[in-house]
Amino acid sequence: MSQPGTKKIRWVNETPLSPIERTYIPLVVQGLATTIRHLFSKKITVQFPEERYQPPDPIIYRGVHRLNRDEKGRVKCVACFLCSTACPARCIDIEAGESPWPDREKYPVRFTIDMLRCIFCGMCEEACPVNAIELTSLYDLSGKSREEMVFDKNKLLLIYDWTKDAEPPLERLIAAVGTREVPGGQSPPEAPEETWPPADAAAFDRVAERAAEARLSPPGT
Amino acid sequence: MAWIVAIEVLVKIGLLLGGLMFAAAYLVLVERWIAAWVQDRLGPNRVGIPLTRIRLFGLGQPIADGVKFICKEEFTPAHVDRVLYTLAPVMMLVAALAAFAVIPFGSVLPGFTLPDGTVYQIQLVLLPGLDAGILLFLAFGGIGVFGVALGGWASNNKYSFFGGVRSAAQLISYEVPLGLSILAIVLAAGSLRLDRIILAQADTGWWNAFVQPLGFLVFLVAVCAEAGRLPFDLAEAEQELVGGYHTEYSGMRLMMFLVSEFLHMIAASFLIVILFLGGWHFWGLTGSGLEVGWGGALLRVIVLVAKVFLVILGFMLVRWSWPRFRFDQLMDLAWKVLLSWGLIHVLLVAAWMYWANEWPVWTLAVANWVSLVVVWIVTALISPPECDNRPRRELGPVGNVTPVAVSAA
Ligand code: SF4
Ligand code: SF4
Numbered sequence: 001m002s003q004p005g006t007k008k009i010r011w012v013n014e015t016p017l018s019p020i021e022r023t024y025i026p027l028v029v030q031g032l033a034t035t036i037r038h039l040f041s042k043k044i045t046v047q048f049p050e051e052r053y054q055p056p057d058p059i060i061y062r063g064v065h066r067l068n069r070d071e072k073g074r075v076k077c078v079a080c081f082l083c084s085t086a087c088p089a090r091c092i093d094i095e096a097g098e099s100p101w102p103d104r105e106k107y108p109v110r111f112t113i114d115m116l117r118c119i120f121c122g123m124c125e126e127a128c129p130v131n132a133i134e135l136t137s138l139y140d141l142s143g144k145s146r147e148e149m150v151f152d153k154n155k156l157l158l159i160y161d162w163t164k165d166a167e168p169p170l171e172r173l174i175a176a177v178g179t180r181e182v183p184g185g186q187s188p189p190e191a192p193e194e195t196w197p198p199a200d201a202a203a204f205d206r207v208a209e210r211a212a213e214a215r216l217s218p219p220g221t
Numbered sequence: 222m223a224w225i226v227a228i229e230v231l232v233k234i235g236l237l238l239g240g241l242m243f244a245a246a247y248l249v250l251v252e253r254w255i256a257a258w259v260q261d262r263l264g265p266n267r268v269g270i271p272l273t274r275i276r277l278f279g280l281g282q283p284i285a286d287g288v289k290f291i292c293k294e295e296f297t298p299a300h301v302d303r304v305l306y307t308l309a310p311v312m313m314l315v316a317a318l319a320a321f322a323v324i325p326f327g328s329v330l331p332g333f334t335l336p337d338g339t340v341y342q343i344q345l346v347l348l349p350g351l352d353a354g355i356l357l358f359l360a361f362g363g364i365g366v367f368g369v370a371l372g373g374w375a376s377n378n379k380y381s382f383f384g385g386v387r388s389a390a391q392l393i394s395y396e397v398p399l400g401l402s403i404l405a406i407v408l409a410a411g412s413l414r415l416d417r418i419i420l421a422q423a424d425t426g427w428w429n430a431f432v433q434p435l436g437f438l439v440f441l442v443a444v445c446a447e448a449g450r451l452p453f454d455l456a457e458a459e460q461e462l463v464g465g466y467h468t469e470y471s472g473m474r475l476m477m478f479l480v481s482e483f484l485h486m487i488a489a490s491f492l493i494v495i496l497f498l499g500g501w502h503f504w505g506l507t508g509s510g511l512e513v514g515w516g517g518a519l520l521r522v523i524v525l526v527a528k529v530f531l532v533i534l535g536f537m538l539v540r541w542s543w544p545r546f547r548f549d550q551l552m553d554l555a556w557k558v559l560l561s562w563g564l565i566h567v568l569l570v571a572a573w574m575y576w577a578n579e580w581p582v583w584t585l586a587v588a589n590w591v592s593l594v595v596v597w598i599v600t601a602l603i604s605p606p607e608c609d610n611r612p613r614r615e616l617g618p619v620g621n622v623t624p625v626a627v628s629a630a
Contacts, residue, residue: 019601019602022601022602023597023598023601024601027543028542028543031542031543032538032539032542034542035259035538035541035542036538038258038259038260038261039255039258039259039538040258041261042261043258043261043262043263044261044262045257045261045262045263047263
């Protein structure tokens with residue numbers, strides 16, 4: 001662009017109306033014709049509870065989050081806080097703890113997402129180095145209280161269990177396509193077998209308690 | 222005799238109020254349906270019979286809306302002028318309802334004989350034989366403006382005030398062409414009474430819309446502006462004024478405003494049908510005299526209501542078809558275009574009445590159609606309906622910025 005002082009204003013003249021258009025009649029007729037055409041055209045409303053909208057591509061749809069599990073069923077997140085740092089709505093709250101497993105240093109003791117504050121931008125999914133957090137195609141998100149809408153780790157893991165077959169996690173997709181290296185998702189080669197949940201971690205008692213309270217019902221039930 | 226008149230008037234008032242409120246409520250539903258369909262949506266289709274799962278295409282919606290309005294908190298902001306704030310919606314509703322007193326909802330019912338031997342005939346209008354019929358209607362329309370202007374003023378809010386002022390200016394401007402086009406009708410019919418105007422059209426079988434197309438056009442536009450319908454709804458242009466003059470209103474008072482707006486539209490449609498579309502007359506169906514049986518009387522009511530409904534549907538379609546006028550364009554249209562058209566039209570009709578009264582009515586029709594075409598073309602050529610108020614290129618360089626003309630491809 002040129003300097004402010006020398007900038008030329010581009011002056012775009014309106015196309016002059018033709019004599020016919022000046023009578024207003026074509027414009028009036030066009031307006032009415034459009035309206036009447038739409039009056040009888042096919043309606044696009046989805047009658048929600050009876051019909052359900054199917055996202056055309058569930059993989060890229062940005063709905064409710066899930067926390068992925070690794071192949072041993074443990075939470076995949078390494079509590080690196082990248083997602084909560086990236087989140088523009090500041091709605092991810094993580095409490096990190098020392099990992100009970102030898103293949104990583106930290107794991108999330110608590111992991112909550114305030115769904116009422118979330119704007120479903122997908123930044124957390126972009127930020128995660130191990131593809132632990134992903135947005136699913138569940139969109140009918142409702143609750144009876146604010147507390148219920150703050151999803152804890154257990155709920156997020158449950159959502160993974162419900163959706164993992166319909167919407168495989170990213171690296172499984174990539175492996176299926178076989179084109180690209182899985183970004184940061186390599187599994188530890190000789191990790192010792194762990195039971196889930198680990199009996200010694202006191203924090204998991206609370207999670208188990210919460211698991212019993214989890215009010216979300218799986219889709220379709 | 223007095224008692225039977227009293228009963229007649231009371232019954233008529235009851236029917237009128239009930240019918241109008243019912244019509245307004247269900248026209249809101251129709252309007253919402255049309256709005257939805259035009260936007261490829263389905264519109265309200267859920268509310269049916271309460272406590273059941275019967276949906277009835279959403280026909281219960283107006284009842285639910287009414288209950289909702291009644292239950293809503295009636296909030297009065299602290300900064301309003303309380304007296305005027307309360308008065309404005311009442312005034313508007315009363316004026317809108319009172320205007321219907323002179324509107325005939327059909328012709329007459331067949332006469333029946335009273336015990337004392339006189340034949341009593343009921344006219345389907347609240348104030349039968351009122352000589353100033355159409356004037357009364359215009360007068361109540363004028364009082365309705367007070368409601369809007371007062372509502373805007375009393376709200377003590379800039380947006381409301383703009384809405385009120387705009388509406389006052391708009392309604393006053395459009396009264397003029399409206400009056401002119403009505404004047405021509407009154408000249409031709411020789412009476413201010415609406416039932417006479419219908420009878421005159423039924424006699425010849427020539428609806429005024431065919432005889433006086435120019436006046437019809439002026440009237441259509443002016444009455445649309447009077448009713449504040451899009452494309453003339455500047456008083457409550459949501460995109461500019463939040464809600465216009467009723468921004469600060471809620472609950473029942475808001476409902477009064479909304480209902481009176483719908484009543485205005487209904488009244489405007491009745492006027493269009495009565496003055497220009499032959500009222501209850503339909504060729505070969507309704508006859509033309511005042512001697513009717515029950516079947517004929519009923520048929521006339523049905524024809525009238527059907528016509529009115531079609532006109533209202535037209536209003537609703539127009540709403541989604543054309544963009545809103547800018548305020549200067551609105552004023553230009555009223556004072557430069559419609560006023561001159563109306564004057565030409567009145568002069569033409571008056572001249573025909575004076576010199577050519579004996580000629581058949583089609584001569585007036587021909588004269589009017591020719592005048593419509595001529596006037597339209599002349600208007601299009603000399604005063605196109607575009608108002609260019611961009612900054613002028615001829616003003617030359619502003620500061621050290623030199624405008625350069627670039628034509629759109
Ligand atoms: S989707 Fe966006 S707003 Fe929601 S948790 Fe992720 S980063 Fe935050
Ligand atoms: S970015 Fe991924 S690994 Fe890091 S805290 Fe968030 S979910 Fe866990």
